[in-house]
Structures are given as C-alpha cells and as structure tokens.
Amino acid sequence: MSEQKIIKRALNILEARMQRPDYVVRHNEDAQSFLRLQMSELEHESFQVMFLNNQHGLIKLKELFRGTIDGASVYPREVVKATLQFNAAAVIFAHNHPSGKCEPSAADRHITQQLRDALSLIDVRVLDHIIIGDKETYSFAEHGLI
Numbered sequence: 001m002s003e004q005k006i007i008k009r010a011l012n013i014l015e016a017r018m019q020r021p022d023y024v025v026r027h028n029e030d031a032q033s034f035l036r037l038q039m040s041e042l043e044h045e046s047f048q049v050m051f052l053n054n055q056h057g058l059i060k061l062k063e064l065f066r067g068t069i070d071g072a073s074v075y076p077r078e079v080v081k082a083t084l085q086f087n088a089a090a091v092i093f094a095h096n097h098p099s100g101k102c103e104p105s106a107a108d109r110h111i112t113q114q115l116r117d118a119l120s121l122i123d124v125r126v127l128d129h130i131i132i133g134d135k136e137t138y139s140f141a142e143h144g145l146i
Contacts, residue, residue: 102133
C-alpha cells in the first residue's frame with residue numbers, strides 16, 4: 001500500500017472517530033492535530049470550518065473557500081449561511097499557509113474579527129482560528145486573539 005493511501009485511510013479513521021456522537025473537542029491540541037493532518041500537504045490556500053454542536057462535538061469539517069498559493073477570499077455571509085445550515089453552536093476556523101510559515105497576516109486578523117462579529121449576532125461561539133504551516137500551527141486562541 002502506498003504512503004498516500006495509508007495517510008488517506010488514517011484520515012478517514014480519524015474523521016470517523018471525531019464524528020462519533022460521544023467525541024468532544026476538549027483540547028485545542030485535538031483540533032490542531034486533526035487539521036494539520038487534513039491541510040498541511042495542500043498546495044493551495046484552503047479556508048475550512050469545523051462546525052461543532054453545543055457540547056463541541058464535530059458536526060462537519062467543510063472547506064468553504066479555496067484559493068491560490070498565497071491567498072483565499074473569505075466571505076462572512078457564506079460562513080454564516082453554512083453555520084446555520086449545520087445548526088452549529090460553535091466553530092473553529094482553519095486555513096493553511098502553503099508557504100509553510102504560520103504567522104497570521106493583518107488580513108487574517110481582520111477576517112477573524114469580521115467573522116466573530118457576524119457569528120456573535122446569531123449566538124455562535126468562535127473557539128479558535130488555526131493557521132496550518134509545514135511543521136507547526138498558530139492558534140489565535142492560544143495567543144489571546146479570540
């Protein structure tokens with residue numbers, strides 16, 4: 001079995017485990033590890049959202065926006081629509097930096113604030129925004145930005 005097939009199979013097992021009714025995202029490291037596995041190898045920028053229920057169980061991980069090697073446009077209206085569609089009580093945002101560096105840009109900080117403001121109007125908690133780099137991640141929550 002090729003390495004790529006093994007990784008894909010492992011991701012499928014992990015995603016199935018995270019979607020069990022009794023699984024809850026208790027620690028930020030759980031989300032970061034899961035997202036790093038999902039996104040670290042992408043060659044384009046991808047903005048994804050973990051939609052969570054009231055107990056922080058995973059409802060769905062969904063890519064909402066796909067970009068190029070150095071950016072992706074994110075539209076708050078579409079994030080709100082998807083959040084309502086999944087009836088999520090909380091979300092974790094994630095996007096990757098194909099360059100490998102995971103320091104947030106001014107645009108990353110700005111869109112995070114816009115999304116927090118929009119989702120607060122419908123009583124949805126933003127738990128984190130995680131940036132995935134080559135070998136590391138950056139958590140807005142861990143740095144006091146959420």
